Structures are given as structure tokens and as C-alpha cells.
Amino acid sequence: MLSIYATTDLLDKINQIIDSENRLSELVKVFGNEELLTDTNYLLVNEQGIHWPIPWNDTIPPYLIPTYIFDPNHLLSAIFFRLGNYEKAWSFLDRGDVLLNHFSTFNLLSEAYPLSDDVISFVQNHQNYHSNSKYNAAHNEAVLRHYGRFTEPQSFALIKSLYENAIEMAPNPELSAFSIKHYSIFLLDNDQLEQAEMLLRNAASNTLSNDSQHALHSILTDVLLNKLVVPYDDFLLGELKSLIWTTLEYERKKGNKVREGLRLLDASQISLVGKSYSESLGYLNKAVDIFEMEEYPEFIGEAMRRKGGLLYSWAQDGNPQFFKSALESYQSALKTFTKEVAPSIFADIHHNLAIIYAELPTEPKKKGLMASIALTSFQQALDYYTKETFPYEFATICTHYGNALCKFPPTINSDNFEKALFYYAEALEIRTSKYPVERALTLLNYLEASWNVKEGDTFNESRYNDMKSKAKEVLSLVTDETIRAAAQNHLDNLEKLKMLEQNS
Numbered sequence: 001m002l003s004i005y006a007t008t009d010l011l012d013k014i015n016q017i018i019d020s021e022n023r024l025s026e027l028v029k030v031f032g033n034e035e036l037l038t039d040t041n042y043l044l045v046n047e048q049g050i051h052w053p054i055p056w057n058d059t060i061p062p063y064l065i066p067t068y069i070f071d072p073n074h075l076l077s078a079i080f081f082r083l084g085n086y087e088k089a090w091s092f093l094d095r096g097d098v099l100l101n102h103f104s105t106f107n108l109l110s111e112a113y114p115l116s117d118d119v120i121s122f123v124q125n126h127q128n129y130h131s132n133s134k135y136n137a138a139h140n141e142a143v144l145r146h147y148g149r150f151t152e153p154q155s156f157a158l159i160k161s162l163y164e165n166a167i168e169m170a171p172n173p174e175l176s177a178f179s180i181k182h183y184s185i186f187l188l189d190n191d192q193l194e195q196a197e198m199l200l201r202n203a204a205s206n207t208l209s210n211d212s213q214h215a216l217h218s219i220l221t222d223v224l225l226n227k228l229v230v231p232y233d234d235f236l237l238g239e240l241k242s243l244i245w246t247t248l249e250y251e252r253k254k255g256n257k258v259r260e261g262l263r264l265l266d267a268s269q270i271s272l273v274g275k276s277y278s279e280s281l282g283y284l285n286k287a288v289d290i291f292e293m294e295e296y297p298e299f300i301g302e303a304m305r306r307k308g309g310l311l312y313s314w315a316q317d318g319n320p321q322f323f324k325s326a327l328e329s330y331q332s333a334l335k336t337f338t339k340e341v342a343p344s345i346f347a348d349i350h351h352n353l354a355i356i357y358a359e360l361p362t363e364p365k366k367k368g369l370m371a372s373i374a375l376t377s378f379q380q381a382l383d384y385y386t387k388e389t390f391p392y393e394f395a396t397i398c399t400h401y402g403n404a405l406c407k408f409p410p411t412i413n414s415d416n417f418e419k420a421l422f423y424y425a426e427a428l429e430i431r432t433s434k435y436p437v438e439r440a441l442t443l444l445n446y447l448e449a450s451w452n453v454k455e456g457d458t459f460n461e462s463r464y465n466d467m468k469s470k471a472k473e474v475l476s477l478v479t480d481e482t483i484r485a486a487a488q489n490h491l492d493n494l495e496k497l498k499m500l501e502q503n504s
Helices: 008-019 072-082 086-090 096-108 115-124 134-147 157-171 175-188 193-204 210-226 234-254 257-273 278-293 297-316 322-335 343-359 364-384 391-407 416-430 436-452 459-476 481-503
Strands: 002-004 028-032 042-046 049-051
Touching: 002 008, 002 072, 008 028, 008 042, 042 072, 072 086, 072 096, 072 436, 086 096, 096 115, 096 134, 115 134, 134 157, 157 175, 157 234, 175 210, 193 210, 193 234, 193 391, 210 234, 210 257, 234 257, 257 278, 257 297, 278 297, 297 322, 297 343, 322 343, 322 481, 343 364, 343 391, 364 391, 391 416, 391 436, 416 436, 436 459, 459 481
Parallel strands: 002 028, 002 042
Antiparallel strands: 042 049
């Protein structure tokens, strides 16, 4: 359904134009300007022409179609275009009508078709805009280069410059905020978090409309979520809670169910940081209900992936009954994130599954089966996160793989602790002194496994020297007293072992 808001003197004429097309009145409702509602699919018509609203709600590309002269053909074309019937919309325009080119460019961006130099030349030409020509040209070119599909990567500096020019030339605060919104998304996409945050905070103003204020708050929320790292900043957490709640309430009032669900995922994340597990799970379940009702399977998959992480954290925090539910949630997420569709997420999920299988409390006769399944999942993760392509992630998985091997039941033909040392060694090749704490912890894992390797009755001088060297290295890497005490304990026990060997 499309709404048209018009000045009183044009209402009859607009209705006559709509009635000229069979059954079009069933899809379009005409109101006076004083009845302007909060719907998102509408046009404004007055003596200056046909005005296209700023697309704040992200359901269509952020391309600005300029105001055009009000006449029957332009109005019918605009109506059918807003209703998604592009072929019908074009039929009302002459081949040389500039509006036809704007519609075509919009469609290319919407459908992710390749963009050519001719398209860029068109949006750059100020003559193709009836008003705000310099602003529209800069904004639209920035949007095309930011979101559009090109054969060659687009220059970061050029897109940055175009957005900044558009913001400077914006004729009013609303259009300035619109360009700021998408410039901030661009900066966020390129990990320029500090600049994005400063831009958004400086743009905040009580003079902006509710839609524009919400848009800026929403992007600021995304920026701050990306800045959330351990150790968590209490002030940042407090601000995020406030922002998420504000944006969540806005989406509810607007009836934007899917975006409400996405904000519920963010609310769940913040609750999890505070170890409010029950509250976090409640938000996730509400999000899943929304995504199922709206039929968004990819978002259901993401919610189930997060649910798996939440339940695993809850299980680790003294509630082992949630291990099984965590497994089920991750397995459900794999229905969405297959190896072919999302290889990195597929690998991440298998990494988490492997850790849970290794820690899952189960009866002794099932331990071997759990170990076998865990090994398969670890291999799935390492198939994607290789040493050459993702060294940091590779080291993390290898460390967890080694930890898991140390928990597995003993096997007849091989030594799990010897295997664990291999994976710890692989991790240590990546976790150099550049990562002192991570290296120290992996070294301690290596030392623990070394004590359990099957050696027979003979003293292994080589292993003794290796362990002593690694324990001393831990002391040289960190100042943390707990870690240093663990390393010193290994050194003391090694010294006792050496004395026993000398006295035997």
C-alpha cells in the first residue's frame, strides 16, 4: 500500500489520475498534508512537484531521487515505482526523461547489478537534479561507490571525500543527518570506529526528526558494540543499554519487527556480558519468535548460534545441565550456516561444538564417542582456519584442541598427551612473545601435558630440559602472579624430579 500526501487544491486531480488506471486506487490512498502519518511508503505532492521521502528505514537503497514536476505521467510513474512495478513505471516516461535514468540507477543499486562509468557520470552531472544539485550529486555518488558493485575496488579516500562534501553541502539538518548516517556506516565497515563515533555524537541534535535521531542512535549503537572488548568498560555498557533500549522501543512503535528482533540480539549480548543469563536467553527467544514469524531463516540461524554461546557460558558458570542445550542450538545454527554458504561461521560453530563435546559431562562408556565427534569438529574448524591464511585463529583452535586431547579417555594405539603437545607446539609458533599472556598460558598447557606423556621408567633428559626452558620463559613473559606461581611450581617439581633421578 502506498500513501500520497498532498495539498488540498491537488487532491481531486490526484484522485482522477489514480482512477485512470484500473484498480490502482486499491493500492494507493490519498490524504491531505495535515494527515501525514508515520508510514514509510509514501510520496508528498504540492505545487513544487513530487517529493520523495528520505529513505530512513533501510528497506530501499539510500539513493536520493530528486523532486520532479507534478503531472499525470510523472505521478503515475512515481506511484508504480514505489509499488515495485518498475516496468510499468518506465512506460509513463519519455526515453529522454532524466527521471527514467534516476529510476534505472536506483534499480541497478537495488539489484546489485554492475555499475559502469556512464552511471557515475550521470549522477555527477548537476543538471540532472532540479534542486540541491551539488548535494544530491555528491551524496548519490558516495552511495553508489560505497554500496554499489564495481569491477574494481573503490577508493576509500574518494568515498570519504564525497560523503564529507555531501555533509558540508546539505541544505538542511535532515539531509545532513542522512549522509552522516551512511558515512558512519562506511567508517564502521572500514573499522574507523573512533571517527564514526565522533561524527555521530557531533551530529546529535534535538532539532532533528524522530526518524533521523533514531537512525544516528542506531548506528552509534553498532559502533559502540564493536568497541566493546574485555575488560568491559562500565560506562560504555551503561550507555549501550540505554541506546539499545531506546532503539528497541522505536522499532516496536514503528512495527519494524525484523529490526526489533536484531536489536533483541544486541540486548541479549549486553545481558550476557553482565552474566544475566536468564535475561539474555529471554531476549534471544523473543528474537527467534520474531524471525520465525517474519520467515527470516538466516536470522534464526544467527540467533541460534548466539544461543549456543550463551548456554555454553551458562554451563561453564556452574550449570552443566546447559551443555546439551548449547550443542542443540549450535547444531540448529548449522542448518543455516553450511560450509558452502558461510564457511567461516561454519568453522566457528564447529570449533565451539568441539570444545563442548570435550567438556560435556557424560557416562564413561560414551566418552570415547564424544572424543571422536570432537576431533571431527576440530578438523572442520582447522580446514578453514589454516596456519597460512588465519594464523591467529589457527593458534586458538590448536590450543583448544590440545586442551581437549588432555581430557579424552586414553587410547590403545596412541598417546593423547603426545598429540596435545603437537598442537600446543603449533600454537606456540604463532603465539610468540608478541602475545605474552596467550603464549604464557599455552606454555603452561604444554607443561601440564608434558607431565602426563608416557615415558616408561627411564628419565627423559631432553623432555626435562624442554620443560625447564618453557617454565622459565613463562616467568620472563608476564607479571601476573597466578601465572608466575604456576610456572614456578613446575620448576620446583622438575627440580625434585631431577634430584630423585640423581639419587636413584
